[in-house]
Amino acid sequence: MLLTDGGEPLRTAAPAARWTVEQVLALAPDEASRKAGNKLGSAGPWSDTGWDGPGAVWGLCKGSGSKPYRTVIDTTGPAYKCSCPSRKFPCKHALGLLLLRASDEEALPAADPPDWADEWLKGRRRRAQAAEAQERPEGGKGAAAGPADPAAARRRAERRAGRIGGGVQELEQRLTDLVRGGLAAAEQSGYGLWEETAARMVDAQAPGLAGRVRELGAIPASGPGWPVRLLEECALLHLLDTAWQGIDRLPGPLAATVRTRVGLTAPAEGPPVRDHWLVLAQYDTPDGKIVARRIWLYGRESGRTALLLSFGAAGRSPGLALPVGVTLDAELTPYPGSGQPRAELGRQFGTPVPTATPPPGVTAAGAVAAYGRALGDDPWLDSWPVTLRDVIPVPSEDGWQLADAEGDSGLPVAPAALSRPALWKLVALSGGGPLTVFGECGHRGFDPLAAWPAARGGDDATSVAAARTVPVTAETVPLI
Numbered sequence: 001m002l003l004t005d006g007g008e009p010l011r012t013a014a015p016a017a018r019w020t021v022e023q024v025l026a027l028a029p030d031e032a033s034r035k036a037g038n039k040l041g042s043a044g045p046w047s048d049t050g051w052d053g054p055g056a057v058w059g060l061c062k063g064s065g066s067k068p069y070r071t072v073i074d075t076t077g078p079a080y081k082c083s084c085p086s087r088k089f090p091c092k093h094a095l096g097l098l099l100l101r102a103s104d105e106e107a108l109p110a111a112d113p114p115d116w117a118d119e120w121l122k123g124r125r126r127r128a129q130a131a132e133a134q135e136r137p138e139g140g141k142g143a144a145a146g147p148a149d150p151a152a153a154r155r156r157a158e159r160r161a162g163r164i165g166g167g168v169q170e171l172e173q174r175l176t177d178l179v180r181g182g183l184a185a186a187e188q189s190g191y192g193l194w195e196e197t198a199a200r201m202v203d204a205q206a207p208g209l210a211g212r213v214r215e216l217g218a219i220p221a222s223g224p225g226w227p228v229r230l231l232e233e234c235a236l237l238h239l240l241d242t243a244w245q246g247i248d249r250l251p252g253p254l255a256a257t258v259r260t261r262v263g264l265t266a267p268a269e270g271p272p273v274r275d276h277w278l279v280l281a282q283y284d285t286p287d288g289k290i291v292a293r294r295i296w297l298y299g300r301e302s303g304r305t306a307l308l309l310s311f312g313a314a315g316r317s318p319g320l321a322l323p324v325g326v327t328l329d330a331e332l333t334p335y336p337g338s339g340q341p342r343a344e345l346g347r348q349f350g351t352p353v354p355t356a357t358p359p360p361g362v363t364a365a366g367a368v369a370a371y372g373r374a375l376g377d378d379p380w381l382d383s384w385p386v387t388l389r390d391v392i393p394v395p396s397e398d399g400w401q402l403a404d405a406e407g408d409s410g411l412p413v414a415p416a417a418l419s420r421p422a423l424w425k426l427v428a429l430s431g432g433g434p435l436t437v438f439g440e441c442g443h444r445g446f447d448p449l450a451a452w453p454a455a456r457g458g459d460d461a462t463s464v465a466a467a468r469t470v471p472v473t474a475e476t477v478p479l480i
Helices: 021-025 031-037 094-103 115-135 150-181 184-189 192-203 205-222 226-245 251-264 364-377 421-432 461-467
Strands: 046-051 055-061 069-074 079-082 274-288 290-299 305-313 326-334 344-349 383-396 401-404 410-412 433-442 445-453
Touching: 021 031, 021 094, 031 094, 031 461, 046 094, 055 094, 055 115, 055 461, 069 094, 069 115, 079 094, 150 184, 150 192, 150 205, 150 226, 150 401, 184 205, 184 226, 192 205, 205 251, 226 251, 251 364, 274 305, 274 433, 274 445, 290 410, 305 344, 364 383, 364 410, 364 433, 383 410, 383 421, 383 445, 410 445, 421 433
Parallel strands: none
Antiparallel strands: 046 055, 055 069, 069 079, 274 290, 274 326, 290 305, 326 344, 383 401, 383 433, 401 410, 433 445
C-alpha cells in the first residue's frame, strides 16, 4: 500500500473498482465457503454497511448469537477482519459482503468507516508505514541484518549438506536395487517401503527428495502403463541425486534450482520488479497436512509470468488471496534459480483494478516449445505457465484437446482437468468458437485455469472467422 507521510493511503482520483461475482468467488478457500458466502450475498442479513474510496468495505451480519458479526475488508490487500470464530480466510461473512457489493452497486452506500472498522484499517496502515520505513536505508536503519555469527551459520549449513549427502547416497542405493530387481518388484513391495525411504529423506533434512519418493510409491497403483512412468520418475530422481553430488560444479542459477528441488529454502532476492500484474489464476493443492496456494500473475510491461506461493496449516487456509481478473500495481521480488517463476509480493500502489485484456498468447506448438525451453533450465519441471490464443475445446479419442482454430495442432487436456466441472464451463464459454486460455502446459497435457472468450457478432461463418482476429473483451473467467 502506498502511504503518505501522515500514514494514510493516497486517495485515488476515482473510487476503488468493484469486483465481479466471479472474482469474489475465486477468493473462497473451498467449495463449502462459496456456498455459504452465496447465502449471505443478499441484503437481508446485513446492516450498517458501507464502502469508501480507498477500498474499504464493512458491515454487520446477523448470526445465531445476540450480537451481529463485524466484518471489514481492505480490498487493497486484500485483507479481512471478522468477529466470527471461523479459521478460514476469507470467511463466509467476508465473501457474502463482497458478493453483495459485486451484485448491486447501490446495496452499500459510500460513507466513512465506523469506529470499529476504522481502528482496524488505521492499524493496517500504521504497520504498512512502519514496514516501509524499515526498508529505507536512512542512516543505516532498515538494512537487512546479517547472521549474528557467520561462522556458526556456515557450520550449520555444512552439517545439513552432509546429512543431505548421506540421504542422497542411501536413495541412490534404493534406486539401484529397484532397477536391478526389476520394476515389477515395486508393485509387490507395496507403498510401505517407499514411505520408509521418504521418512529417511526427512531425517536427512531433504523434504524435496521425500516428496518425490512418495510420488514414486504411488505410481504402481496409477493404472496401465505405470512401469514406464515409474522408470521416467526414477531417472529424474537419479538426475537430481547426481546434480546434488556435483553441485559445486554447476552454474549458480542451476545450483540454486537443485537446492530448491532438494528442499532447501532461500529468500527472495534481487531487485524488485514493479509492474501492473494481472491476476490470472488462483488455486489450492493439498500437501500432506499443509495446503499450498498458487497464484499466477502476468506483468503487462515486463511480459513476465510470476508465481506466488502461500501455505496454510492445521485447517487454516493460506493467508494470501487475490481476486482473479484484477490488475495490481505492485512490486515482485523473484526467488533464485534458473527459469524459476516464483516471486514474493512486495509493496502495492493504489487499489486493484478489474482488467479484461488477457496476456498475448501463443499457438499449441509455441506452448510445447516454451515448456521445452523451461525444461532446459529446470529438468524437474512438471509444467510451465502458457497462454494459448485462438483455441477451441474439442473431444478427442482419449478425452478433450485444445485445437488451434487456424492450424492443425492441438494440446490434450490434462487428466486432472477432465474430472473438474470447469471443463464444461470452458466448452460452454467457447460455443464452438475460439478462446484465449491460460493454463499450465506439461508432460501430462494442458491444464486450463482461466479463459477469455472472443467477441462474436453473429453465427455465420464470416462473423466466426472475424472473431479470430477480434481482441477479447469479456472478463477473466476462472476455471478452477
